[in-house]
Amino acid sequence: MKDKIAFITGAAKGIGRATAVALSTSGCQVILTDIDQNALDQTKNEIENAGGKATTYLLDVSSQEQVNAVHQKALKEHQHIDYFVNNAGIGGVLTPIHLMTAENWNNVINVDLNSIFYCLHAQINILLPQGGGNIVNVASLAGKKGVMAGSHYSAAKHGVIGITKSAAIEYGAHNIRVNAICPSFLETDIIQAVPQQILDFVKQHRVPLKRHGKAEEAGETIKWLLSDQSSFVNGHALVMDGGMNAG
Secondary structure (H helix, E strand, O other): OOOOEEEEOOOOOHHHHHHHHHHHHOOOEEEEEEOOHHHHHHHHHHHHHOOOEEEEEEOOOOOHHHHHHHHHHHHHHHOOOOEEEEOOOOOOOOOOHHHOOHHHHHHHHHHHHHHHHHHHHHHHHHHHHHOOEEEEEEOOHHHOOOOOOOHHHHHHHHHHHHHHHHHHHHHHHHOEEEEEEEEOOEOOHHHHHOOHHHHHHHHHHOOOOOOOEOHHHHHHHHHHHHOHHHOOOOOOEEEEOOOOOOO
8 A cells, every 4th residue: 555545534533534544554645634624633643743644625525516626636736546435424413203304314414425426426537547446435334224313324324335336336347446334333423422321232232242343443444445455345335343233
């Protein structure tokens, strides 16, 4: 991965930050995007203090205009981009379907699903002239099963898996691999909306490993999917849930 360039959305915290650090330690230059400039700067400083190279851009992935503009700006400044990680997302307000507002539904769909289309549209148009590259979308275990009071999130993540598989079929012959990861509960900000008693119950009674995952584990998994070590993996939605969905 030395001298490769990786573009990461939602890179300020959580899985995005961990992925940026993992890729940087493997020799990648990283392009960090997020809506939180202060947190972006902290991630950038962490990477540079460890000897890596990082660039930051503010990006709201729910805006296709911003997505296109930032991708083109990054391409112009870096000449080429090898890897893309579409991680930015939100959990939304947990609400049963009969009480959910259209605003709550649309907010999650826009940030968690529509953004993936916007990003893939921009990224594939970059990778096709370059002759290939790799993309990883961050889905969720919720993309493979229903979620109590989280129909908007589950629907969005099911969609992420669907577009991942379609893109893999459409562009594999162009040397573009597209995969996804499907984590369960990870120790990141996004699970703060989940009641603690639910987190504790899941950890003790649903996860055979008896713990929640770490963002760093997701970062290393994404790094592997981007690397040549996974060169025959395409269109896969890799579950990382400590065995939660095995039984």
